[in-house]
Amino acid sequence: MALRKVFHDGDPVLRKKSRRVEKFDDRLQDLVDDLLETMREENGVGLAAPQVGVLRRIFVMNVHEEGDPAHDMVIINPEFLAQEATQHEVEGCLSLPGLYGYVDRPAQVTIRYQDRTGQTQELTADGLMARCICHESDHLEGILFSDKIVGNLFRYNKDGKAIDVKTGEEVELIQHD
Numbered sequence: 001m002a003l004r005k006v007f008h009d010g011d012p013v014l015r016k017k018s019r020r021v022e023k024f025d026d027r028l029q030d031l032v033d034d035l036l037e038t039m040r041e042e043n044g045v046g047l048a049a050p051q052v053g054v055l056r057r058i059f060v061m062n063v064h065e066e067g068d069p070a071h072d073m074v075i076i077n078p079e080f081l082a083q084e085a086t087q088h089e090v091e092g093c094l095s096l097p098g099l100y101g102y103v104d105r106p107a108q109v110t111i112r113y114q115d116r117t118g119q120t121q122e123l124t125a126d127g128l129m130a131r132c133i134c135h136e137s138d139h140l141e142g143i144l145f146s147d148k149i150v151g152n153l154f155r156y157n158k159d160g161k162a163i164d165v166k167t168g169e170e171v172e173l174i175q176h177d
């Protein structure tokens, strides 16, 4: 296993469409292990292969609060079967470090995908996992969350306040119970 370099917004590789995975060989297993290790090192909840410069339809995710490896998921060749309702939440991305924004996503999604052994699986997810699936699937199409934000990107300042990167004004965050 090895850490891979995460490419940042501005690199053309992030804007390309990824190709389907056909071979579930040792090389794929190495890539999957590297994606998981890199996601963990960077404290991400998801990481897609194009973010490390590999244009294949693979992403990994772990939405567990402490990132317990037992909750690692490997999603290959995902296809959406259903999308329902809407959620409006803050997103970030390892390819846009320190930047956040609100994105509307389906509240629930159902996907069909292959696991790392090539077995076909189905998954219905809501909340953070649904959002992560949509965000990472967008990476496979060359789309970044910043393309879809409602409002402007913001950063957090040292006091934990959200500051609009364009206007420098404080952003009012939506409070959930």
Ligand code: NI
Pocket: 092, 093, 094, 095, 135, 136, 139
């Ligand atoms: Ni991302």
